[in-house]
Amino acid sequence: MNEGMPLRAFLWGFLTAAVLAAWPWLLAWLKARRCVVLAGIDLPDFASLGAMFERPLRPRFGTLLVWSVLATAAALLPMGNGWQAADLDAGLLWFIMFALVATTVLQMSDQGTATPAAGGLLTLILCLAPLVMHTASLHLGDLVIAQHGGTGNWFLIRDPFLLLSGAVYVLTMAALWPDPLVRPAASGLDGLLATSARACLPLVLTHLFTVAYLGGWWAFLPALDGLTWLQTVLKNLAVMALLCWLKRRKAWCATGHLVWRLPLAALVTCLGAVAWLVLSGAVL
Amino acid sequence: MDSGSSTSSTPELFTSAASMQLTSLAAAVGGVLLGVLLIAAGTGWMTRRRRGPEIDSRHGVMLSHGITHGSAGDSAADSAGDSRQIAAHLRLATASMLAVVLLPAAAAIRQLWPHPDLGWVMIASWFAVLLPVVVIWLVLGRFFVAESSTRRPPA
Numbered sequence: 001m002n003e004g005m006p007l008r009a010f011l012w013g014f015l016t017a018a019v020l021a022a023w024p025w026l027l028a029w030l031k032a033r034r035c036v037v038l039a040g041i042d043l044p045d046f047a048s049l050g051a052m053f054e055r056p057l058r059p060r061f062g063t064l065l066v067w068s069v070l071a072t073a074a075a076l077l078p079m080g081n082g083w084q085a086a087d088l089d090a091g092l093l094w095f096i097m098f099a100l101v102a103t104t105v106l107q108m109s110d111q112g113t114a115t116p117a118a119g120g121l122l123t124l125i126l127c128l129a130p131l132v133m134h135t136a137s138l139h140l141g142d143l144v145i146a147q148h149g150g151t152g153n154w155f156l157i158r159d160p161f162l163l164l165s166g167a168v169y170v171l172t173m174a175a176l177w178p179d180p181l182v183r184p185a186a187s188g189l190d191g192l193l194a195t196s197a198r199a200c201l202p203l204v205l206t207h208l209f210t211v212a213y214l215g216g217w218w219a220f221l222p223a224l225d226g227l228t229w230l231q232t233v234l235k236n237l238a239v240m241a242l243l244c245w246l247k248r249r250k251a252w253c254a255t256g257h258l259v260w261r262l263p264l265a266a267l268v269t270c271l272g273a274v275a276w277l278v279l280s281g282a283v284l
Numbered sequence: 285m286d287s288g289s290s291t292s293s294t295p296e297l298f299t300s301a302a303s304m305q306l307t308s309l310a311a312a313v314g315g316v317l318l319g320v321l322l323i324a325a326g327t328g329w330m331t332r333r334r335r336g337p338e339i340d341s342r343h344g345v346m347l348s349h350g351i352t353h354g355s356a357g358d359s360a361a362d363s364a365g366d367s368r369q370i371a372a373h374l375r376l377a378t379a380s381m382l383a384v385v386l387l388p389a390a391a392a393i394r395q396l397w398p399h400p401d402l403g404w405v406m407i408a409s410w411f412a413v414l415l416p417v418v419v420i421w422l423v424l425g426r427f428f429v430a431e432s433s434t435r436r437p438p439a
Binding site for chain 2: 005006007008009010011012013014015016017018021052053054055059064067068071072075076085086087088089094188189192193
């Protein structure tokens with residue numbers, strides 16, 4: 001640790017906030033360009049984003065809270081080895097805490113109940129539990145470092161139960177993806193931050209999926225390791241494309257699945273992965 | 285991350301590595317808040333540029349001063365859903381309290397006193413806590429689905 005860390009963390013947090021603020025505009029631009037991947041998905045467009053500047057509505061506390069904790073959670077995720085705001089020993093726990101607050105408030109404003117958000121996060125935790133046991137660490141960097149050595153070492157395909165838990169994780173992400181605008185009258189900074197938070201939640205969860213299951217900053221071949229941030233960005237975009245494909249299938253990613261189907265599936269895969277881990281002698 | 289080792293015989297209660305990590309986290313939150321502040325300033329500037337210092341006839345307020353009031357229609361709609369909103373706020377408050385109290389406490393304990401070996405202890409404690417929570421959750425989830433499917437909307 002050097003003394004420049006807090007300053008770097010400050011700049012990283014600011015940079016993350018800027019990227020998250022720009023993300024809905026990028027989606028709107030892609031939508032305007034008739035991007036095939038985004039076809040049929042309810043996303044913010046330039047007209048709805050431009051309408052935010054019609055009325056100077058001040059942000060409510062909940063909107064500010066959601067956006068800030070989501071941006072902080074995103075800042076904790078590593079883009080490369082040490083490329084993150086704060087290299088926390090219990091980074092995964094901190095991330096889950098921030099994601100819990102953001103997802104709960106967003107789902108509360110959509111559904112009027114915290115049940116789907118709590119079920120979704122319980123599912124995500126159950127999906128991540130076997131990975132924590134594999135690495136014996138809650139450090140996000142350790143999760144990635146444990147997957148070094150090419151595609152064969154990525155947690156997603158290391159054993160069949162982890163593949164299943166990865167699939168459950170992706171379905172949960174799709175189910176947790178909120179609609180772009182709940183209140184048609186939303187405007188001003190409040191509407192802008194709410195739209196941004198809704199558009200960015202799947203992106204942030206996708207980044208965690210990349211870190212936890214897809215080798216993070218490592219390339220699919222060890223010989224191609226390097227340009228770590230580019231590897232992470234490309235993987236994030238690929239998972240987002242998969243998420244968009246899933247999002248078009250409404251029956252697969254209904255919010256109702258978060259109440260008990262997805263948690264049950266996650267529990268079964270989690271127990272299976274732990275049994276596999278113990279029987280294979282990886283945990284003693 | 286050498287957060288637990290020390291050359292002296294007396295273990296540190298709050299290691300320098302842990303305090304640096306928490307300082308970095310606080311700095312990151314500060315950076316995010318600066319970002320929000322700049323977005324707020326940019327949004328305010330864009331709004332003024334678009335509309336100018338005109339008076340909004342619907343709201344009867346000077347928009348260039350950034351002051352807004354809800355219309356009568358908005359107020360009626362708000363009051364109609366009051367009882368539902370109060371229940372929703374209570375549930376939100378419960379969930380927030382859990383998030384605000386439990387998880388940071390767990391994160392802080394893990395952060396400040398890292399366990400040297402996350403093997404069987406980790407698995408046992410994880411499942412001892414998680415399994416009852418999951419089982420209760422699933423039972424309640426089934427009950428919730430059954431109850432909401434039998435409920436009829438008021439005529």
